[in-house]
Amino acid sequence: MYRLHCFAQSGNCYKVALMLALSGVAWEPVFVDFFNGETRGERYRSEVNELGEAPVLEADGKRMSQSGVILDFLARETGKFAPRDEAERAECWRWILFDNHKFTGYVSVYRFLRTFMKDTDPAVLDFLKARAERAFAIADKHFASQAFLLGANPTIADISMAGYVFFPVAETGFDFGPADMARYLGEFARGGLINIAGGCCGNTPEHIAAIAKAVEGLPPRPFGATNAVSSYAAGAREERELAR
Numbered sequence: 148m149y150r151l152h153c154f155a156q157s158g159n160c161y162k163v164a165l166m167l168a169l170s171g172v173a174w175e176p177v178f179v180d181f182f183n184g185e186t187r188g189e190r191y192r193s194e195v196n197e198l199g200e201a202p203v204l205e206a207d208g209k210r211m212s213q214s215g216v217i218l219d220f221l222a223r224e225t226g227k228f229a230p231r232d233e234a235e236r237a238e239c240w241r242w243i244l245f246d247n248h249k250f251t252g253y254v255s256v257y258r259f260l261r262t263f264m265k266d267t268d269p270a271v272l273d274f275l276k277a278r279a280e281r282a283f284a285i286a287d288k289h290f291a292s293q294a295f296l297l298g299a300n301p302t303i304a305d306i307s308m309a310g311y312v313f314f315p316v317a318e319t320g321f322d323f324g325p326a327d328m329a330r331y332l333g334e335f336a337r338g339g340l341i342n343i344a345g346g347c348c349g350n351t352p353e354h355i356a357a358i359a360k361a362v363e364g365l366p367p368r369p370f371g372a373t374n375a376v377s378s379y380a381a382g383a384r385e386e387r388e389l390a391r
C-alpha cells in the first residue's frame with residue numbers, strides 16, 4: 148500500500164495521485180496541512196521531507212519526494228506510463244524538467260499568487276503570466292503534430308505536465324478556447340480514444356461547434372477496445388461494470 152502525503156490544492160500532488168489512480172494500485176492519502184504551515188514546520192522537515200514540500204510518497208518503508216522522481220519510480224514499479232527504453236526515459240526527463248522549471252514552475256506560482264494570496268504586486272503577476280504563456284506556446288507547438296509528449300502513447304511526462312492544467316479556469320486564469328478544445332478532442336477521436344465528445348461548464352456554443360466540426364465523421368471508440376489511454380479514460384468504468 149502506497150501512502151501519499153498530499154493536499155488537494157497542489158497540482159504537484161495531483162500528478163502523483165493521478166499516476167497512482169490510473170495505474171490501479173492501492174494507495175491512501177496522508178493530509179498535509181500546507182495552508183496552516185505544516186510544510187514549514189520543524190517536524191515536517193525532519194520527519195517527512197527536508198525540502199519542505201509535498202508530494203511525498205511512502206513505499207516499502209522509504210519516503211521519496213519530487214513528483215518527477217516519484218513518477219519515474221512508479222513507472223518502473225508498475226510498468227504503467229513507462230518509457231520503453233533509455234532514449235525514451237531521457238526524453239521523459241527532458242519534459243519533466245521543462246515542466247518543473249518552466250511549465251508547472253510558472254503556472255503554479257501564478258495561480259497561487261493570483262488565487263490564494265492577497266495583494267500580490269500586479270507586475271509580479273504580469274511577469275509570471277507572460278512566462279507561463281510562453282511555456283504554453285512551446286507545449287502547443289509540440290502537440291500540434293502529436294497527441295502526447297513522446298508520440299502516440301501517454302507517459303509519465305504527460306502526467307507531469309497535466310498537473311496544473313485541469314484546475315478550474317477561475318483559479319488558473321488560463322482558459323482553453325474553442326480551437327484548443329477542438330484540436331485536442333479531434334486528436335483523441337482520430338486516435339480512437341473516445342466514445343462521446345461534448346462540453347461542460349465554461350464551454351460556449353462556439354466550443355461545441357468547433358468540437359463537432361473536429362470529430363465530424365469519425366467513428367466512436369469500439370466497445371471493448373483497449374489501449375493505453377482508453378483503459379482509464381471516461382467510459383472505462385462503465386465498461387468494467389457492464390462486464391461484471
Ligand SMILES: N[C@@H](CCC(=O)N[C@@H](CS)C(=O)NCC(=O)O)C(=O)O
Pocket residue numbers: 157158159160186187199200201202212213214215247
Ligand atoms: N518540484 C517539486 C515541487 C513541489 C512543490 O513545490 N510543492 C509545493 C506544493 S504544490 C509545496 O509543498 N510547497 C511548500 C513550500 O514551498 O513551502 C515537485 O515536483 O514535487
